[in-house]
Amino acid sequence: MKIVENKYLESIQVQPDSYESSITADICLFGFKKGHLRILLVKRTVGKYKNSWLLPGGIMDDNETIDECAHKVLRCLIGVENVHISQVKAYTNIKRHPVKRVITISFYALIKPENHPIEQKMNVTQIKWFRLNELPNNIGFDHLEIIIDAHNLLKLNLKSNLIFGELLPETFTLNEMQSLYESILNKKLDRRNFRKKILQMNLLENxxxxxxxxxxxxxxxRKIK
Amino acid sequence: MKIVENKYLESIQVQPDSYESSITADICLFGFKKGHLRILLVKRTVGKYKNSWLLPGGIMDDNETIDECAHKVLRCLIGVENVHISQVKAYTNIKRHPVKRVITISFYALIKPENHPIEQKMNVTQIKWFRLNELPNNIGFDHLEIIIDAHNLLKLNLKSNLIFGELLPETFTLNEMQSLYESILNKKLDRRNFRKKILQMNLLENxxxxxxxxxxxxxxxRKIK
DNA sequence: TCAAAAGTGTTTTAATTACACCCATGC
DNA sequence: GCATGGGTGTAATTAAAACACTTTTGA
Structure with missing residues (x-):
């Protein structure tokens, strides 16, 4: 299994700009650390965008769906199988990749960084959590647009669904949760109103x-159930 | 241009089950006629699903984006260039097409059927507007799922955006508009409350x-602007 | 003991819902 | 002239927003 993962990782990040027209899954992996919503970006060792920060991604195989591909990327990246992912959008501009045509379907996933130490893989020179409001200005391809779209969908889903993946630990204080919401929505919330609203949903237990x-x-x- | 259109139409509907792994755009074309929300489905002349109703769709060319492809399909179908489309989702199951792997990215668009007489093209045996709550039970591929997803997104967007494309004529009565909303949302609305809400948005003029x-x-x- | 964060209710405001009568027009 | 659909306002309910003090704990 480890071999398979490495095989994929290479196809994802070692051989950039060298494949035929491909379909890839790019992952906006959101985490919440030190009071800030963050996203994981990588730098590759080779290729035109080797000095740019990129979303982690992988090429879809003949025998896998794009969702399976997205999970594969996450498995390579953080070694986790069952992270919940949400499809965001397909990007098909013809010139988005300098060498070959690449169609990308983006996803977002929510994890708790402390639970998933990121291994530095050989084909990646750097890998780093960035605060969403302090993104680097050298983001490659159209990945900044992809990040913005994913963040917008996350905000939308947060309001309606109260799904926050594993952005929070198993148990957490209401203020930690509020702080997460404030990071995602990028605005201050009233403490009493927030607690009232969350608690009367009956999805949390003290x-x-x-x-x-x-x-x-x-x-x-903690979350009930 | 007409030739190009026919060429595309054939690749879309004449040569089914005969192409290499492809990316297609499938269109959920919604219309509003005789008080009901409807969707346009076609039957093809050949292929495994020739007795099933299908969404109109087309194969993405090397030199076009998936959005351009979606517009191409609409141009073939109803001869219109500038219909507003919304991307819904990518479908990538491996066995969704019986012969070749086909990745589909779905869109929805909103038109007024009266404005766009549908021509019967040679590769399509039938083409018909179906009421959304009276869909046929022989819908091919995973197109029923695609329709449901698109309708759900339409409902979502209707609530927040008040975009209804050209589902209504240039000028319309508020009750016609309300009737459209009721069709899309599939529930009765209070007449006075509906008028109050719509009018205080200041997007319509009498x-x-x-x-x-x-x-x-x-x-x-009519819509302002 | 004091500074920092947690916990807690009520009032005000805005948004949503429910509801009934008269008027205009087509037949 | 009468049946059908169009037009209108207010009261009741519910949801959202604003707001301040006391308690607990770490330093």
Missing amino acids: TGIIKKGIKGGPYLF | TGIIKKGIKGGPYLF
Whole structure:
């Protein structure tokens, strides 16, 4: 299995600009760390965009769907099988890749960075979590547009669905959760109104445990079920 | 240009099940006629699904984006260039087409059927507007799923955006508009509340003209700008 | 003991829903 | 002239937004 992963990783990042017209899955992997919403970007060792930050992505095989491909990328990247992904959009501009025509279908996924240490793979010179409001200005291809589209969809889904993947730990304080919402929506929320709204959804339960090391002694909550 | 169109139309519908792995755009073309939201489906003359109703679609060329491809399909179908389209989703299941692998990216578009008489093309045995709540049960491929996804996105966009393409004529009564909304959302709306909400958006203007032939003498409205 | 963060309700405002009568027109 | 559909406003309910003090804990 490890071999398969490496094979894929290479096709994803080692042999850029060398494949035939391809369909790829690019992943906007969002994480929440130190109070900020972040996204994982990589730099490749070769290819035209080797000095640019890029979304991690992979080429879709003959025998896999684009969703399976997206999961494959995540498996290579963080070694996790069952992360929930959401399809965002297809990008088909003819000149988006300098050598060959590449069609990309983008996804977003939500993880907790602490749970998934990122291994530096050989074909990637750098790999880094960026704050969403401090993105580098050298993002390659049309990946900035892809990031913006994914973030917009995430915001939309957050309001209606209250799905936040594993952006938060197993147990968390309501203020941590509020802070996550504020990061994603990029605005301040009223503490009392936020708690009222979230709690009356009956999707969280109070563990009764107080988180240590924080002034005020906040209760830890978890998702029900 | 007419030749080009025919060439495309053939590749879309005459030579099914005979192409290499392809990327297609399938169009959920919604129309509003006789008080019902409808969708245009076609039957092809050949291929495994020749007895099934299908969404109109076309193969993406090397030198066009998927959006251009979608417009091409609409041009072939109804001869119109500048219809607004919305991308919905990519479908990549491996076995969705019986012969070759076909990746489909779906779109929806909104037109007024009366404005666009549908020509029967040679490769299509039938072409018909179906009421969305009376779809045939022999819909080919995964096109029923595609229709449902597109309709759901349309409902979502209707609530937030108030974009209804050209589903309504240039001028229309508020009750015609309400009837359209009820068809799309599939539920009854309160007449006074609907009018209040729509009018206070300030996106419509009253032409001052009364539509003849209807009891009550309703005013005709149009979109501003 | 004091600074920082947690926890908690009420009031105000805005948005949504429910509801009934008279008027205009076509037949 | 009468049946059908068009047009209109207000009250009730519900949801969202604004707002301040007390308690707990770490340093």
